[in-house]
Amino acid sequence: MNTINNNTDFLLSIENLTVSFDGFKAVDDLNLYVDENEIHVIIGPNGAGKTTVLDLICGRTRSTDGSIKFRNKELTDMREHEIVREGVGRKFQNPSIYEDLTVFENLELSFPRGRSVWGALTFQRDQDVKTRVHEIAGMVFLDELLDKQAALLSHGQKQWLEIGMLLIQDPELLMLDEPVAGMSVSERKQTAKLLNEITKGRSVMVVEHDMKFVEDIAHRVTVLHQGKILSEGSMAKVQADPKVIDVYLGH
Amino acid sequence: MTSIKSFMSRQELIGILVIAAVLFIIMPLAMDIFRLNLFGKYLTYAFVAVGLVLCWGKCGILSLGQGVFFGLGGYCMAMYLKLEASTPEATAIQSTPGIPDFMDWNQITALPWFWEPFNSLTFTLLAIIIVPAVFAFIIGAAMFKRRVGGVYFAIITQAIAAILTILIIGQQGYTGGVNGITDLRTLKSWDIRTDEAKYILYYVNGALLIAVLLLSQIVLKSKLGRLLVAVRDQEDRVRFSGYDVSNIKIFVFCFAAVLSAIGGAMFTLQVGFMSPSFVGIVPSIEMVIFCAVGGRLSIFGAVYGTLLVNWAKTTFSETFPELWLFGLGALFIAVVLIFPNGVSGLYQSYLAPLVDRVVSTGKRKGRSDTAPPPSSGFGAETTAKPAE
Numbered sequence A: 001m002n003t004i005n006n007n008t009d010f011l012l013s014i015e016n017l018t019v020s021f022d023g024f025k026a027v028d029d030l031n032l033y034v035d036e037n038e039i040h041v042i043i044g045p046n047g048a049g050k051t052t053v054l055d056l057i058c059g060r061t062r063s064t065d066g067s068i069k070f071r072n073k074e075l076t077d078m079r080e081h082e083i084v085r086e087g088v089g090r091k092f093q094n095p096s097i098y099e100d101l102t103v104f105e106n107l108e109l110s111f112p113r114g115r116s117v118w119g120a121l122t123f124q125r126d127q128d129v130k131t132r133v134h135e136i137a138g139m140v141f142l143d144e145l146l147d148k149q150a151a152l153l154s155h156g157q158k159q160w161l162e163i164g165m166l167l168i169q170d171p172e173l174l175m176l177d178e179p180v181a182g183m184s185v186s187e188r189k190q191t192a193k194l195l196n197e198i199t200k201g202r203s204v205m206v207v208e209h210d211m212k213f214v215e216d217i218a219h220r221v222t223v224l225h226q227g228k229i230l231s232e233g234s235m236a237k238v239q240a241d242p243k244v245i246d247v248y249l250g251h
Numbered sequence B: 001m002t003s004i005k006s007f008m009s010r011q012e013l014i015g016i017l018v019i020a021a022v023l024f025i026i027m028p029l030a031m032d033i034f035r036l037n038l039f040g041k042y043l044t045y046a047f048v049a050v051g052l053v054l055c056w057g058k059c060g061i062l063s064l065g066q067g068v069f070f071g072l073g074g075y076c077m078a079m080y081l082k083l084e085a086s087t088p089e090a091t092a093i094q095s096t097p098g099i100p101d102f103m104d105w106n107q108i109t110a111l112p113w114f115w116e117p118f119n120s121l122t123f124t125l126l127a128i129i130i131v132p133a134v135f136a137f138i139i140g141a142a143m144f145k146r147r148v149g150g151v152y153f154a155i156i157t158q159a160i161a162a163i164l165t166i167l168i169i170g171q172q173g174y175t176g177g178v179n180g181i182t183d184l185r186t187l188k189s190w191d192i193r194t195d196e197a198k199y200i201l202y203y204v205n206g207a208l209l210i211a212v213l214l215l216s217q218i219v220l221k222s223k224l225g226r227l228l229v230a231v232r233d234q235e236d237r238v239r240f241s242g243y244d245v246s247n248i249k250i251f252v253f254c255f256a257a258v259l260s261a262i263g264g265a266m267f268t269l270q271v272g273f274m275s276p277s278f279v280g281i282v283p284s285i286e287m288v289i290f291c292a293v294g295g296r297l298s299i300f301g302a303v304y305g306t307l308l309v310n311w312a313k314t315t316f317s318e319t320f321p322e323l324w325l326f327g328l329g330a331l332f333i334a335v336v337l338i339f340p341n342g343v344s345g346l347y348q349s350y351l352a353p354l355v356d357r358v359v360s361t362g363k364r365k366g367r368s369d370t371a372p373p374p375s376s377g378f379g380a381e382t383t384a385k386p387a388e
Helices: A050-058 A080-086 A103-110 A117-121 A127-139 A155-167 A185-198 A211-217 A235-240 A242-249 B002-030 B033-058 B066-085 B101-105 B113-119 B121-144 B150-170 B195-221 B223-233 B235-239 B245-271 B281-294 B299-319 B321-337 B342-359 B377-383
Strands: A012-021 A024-034 A039-043 A065-070 A088-091 A173-177 A203-207 A220-225 A228-233
Touching: A012 A050, A024 A050, A024 A228, A039 A050, A039 A211, A050 A065, A050 A080, A050 A088, A050 A173, A050 A203, A080 A088, A080 B235, A088 A155, A103 A127, A103 A155, A103 B223, A117 B223, A117 B245, A127 A155, A127 A185, A155 A173, A155 A185, A185 A203, A185 A211, A220 A235, A220 A242, A228 A235, A228 A242, A235 A242, B002 B033, B002 B195, B002 B299, B002 B342, B033 B066, B033 B195, B033 B223, B033 B245, B033 B281, B033 B299, B066 B113, B066 B121, B066 B150, B066 B245, B066 B281, B113 B121, B121 B150, B121 B245, B150 B281, B195 B223, B195 B245, B195 B299, B223 B235, B223 B245, B235 B245, B281 B299, B281 B321, B281 B342, B299 B321, B299 B342
Parallel strands: A039 A203, A039 A220, A088 A173, A173 A203
Antiparallel strands: A012 A024, A012 A065, A220 A228
16 A cells, blocks of 8 residues: 555545456556546546546445545545545446435435434434435426336436435535436436536546537546556547547547 | 325324234134134244345345244243243252253253353343344344345355254254253243133234334334335445445344344243244245245235235145145245235235225325236235235
């Protein structure tokens, strides 16, 4: 583990991060920084290690080497729920919501209170909770559907619900894995608007393939290839980079 | 939201009242004491089935070793009763008077240390709760903290059931071996073998079952109840919402274990003995079938499922003893293929709407945990629902 005390002003700083699966380095000596209030998009070809980076940050995958610091706090040796409690939220690629529960219950379970067994037993659905659930449901376009069973939502609505479940936790860093995959054009536009709105006061990391969408939202783009950074910078700079055109964007 | 809530609790209230009426009024009037005692024995399995609803149905943790906890509760009770039955006067004929008879037969000359505290009824009653809870906690912590789940967990619990059976049989000087602990007579000098005692024990058992149902209802109604379902559906999402999933699983596993143990203790009191044949793999799987037939999502269904399967077992095996196991197997296959949500699923699909109309003019339940079963199951249901 990297023990050098190299604190930074970045919200998230990833340094010399490596993970190898049976010798295969999915992420190789990666350095990546996320600023406060930044929308940082990671793009790259399949197998570049984009999702793995998110997995490493949120503790789903354990790193082989390197450090991940969130507000100068080391995350690599913390457990998943502790990382969440530090203020890192993660949305998965496929909408992962509780299908047997209603939209309201989905959001309520994500409300950051009563997270211990005893806390959950004694949890009261008070005005605070209701107000917050309604507020978030409004943001993710689901305020009319609070009593609906989540399994009955459309694919796009499920994606929004999961984003809502993260928003209600008010994370300082929100990680989204392909948030618009499988969405219709109009849903995509709404989602871009949503992201621009929710990013106020927090940082967002997005993994995405849809270049149009990336252009709409990104402040900064990192292109990954074979676990390493190929290019980094503004969308325009990255798009003009011959290396990126070569391996990813195509001529 | 509130109207749905109150409506649901009304339906659940009806569920509890119906069960209470069946237990306290209908059955005692309809049966002689021999049959009622048998019925009381079935009810002790219902404690296990209710625990399985929370653990398996709601939270998705299939335990094939609930017999272990049933046995622990039952043995704790049996040890106390056996010590009371083994006074020096009653056992004067033994080479070492004052110890249980099976110890004497196995050349044990002093009461083993772990039997000593079971001279106290208070200790025994506490042990019935604490021993299985601690044991479940150890198993749960060892498994769930390491993210062992699904079939692996089921197999391990089954192995534990096998191990405990072998241990009990092998250590017959300390446990009574394959015969178990038999010839239990009195509880604080109160003879538990008389008809009157059997009536009283039956009612105590019924009251405890109602209490357990209410307690389970409180858990299911709390946010923890919804979390259990969430863990079953999307374990990762729960974890990445800031919950320690293993703690939730450990809690529900311990809860189910304690319920099973209460059932086991009441079994010993009503039947008058405890043996390893209620601990091992076969009884543990039978208990899962009780729960599955009742519908693994409903605590009320679990009670009916238990009664139904046991009633079938008794009537069927009185006439065709060798065919019963085939019948049980067929029943299990039928539950899986035809009505996956058991009796309660059929009730929800066919009878609940009728009950709604009769009882309430309010809104229908907006959603249900159950997929509607194919209509082929309907015929089986009408005959298979004696208690409604």
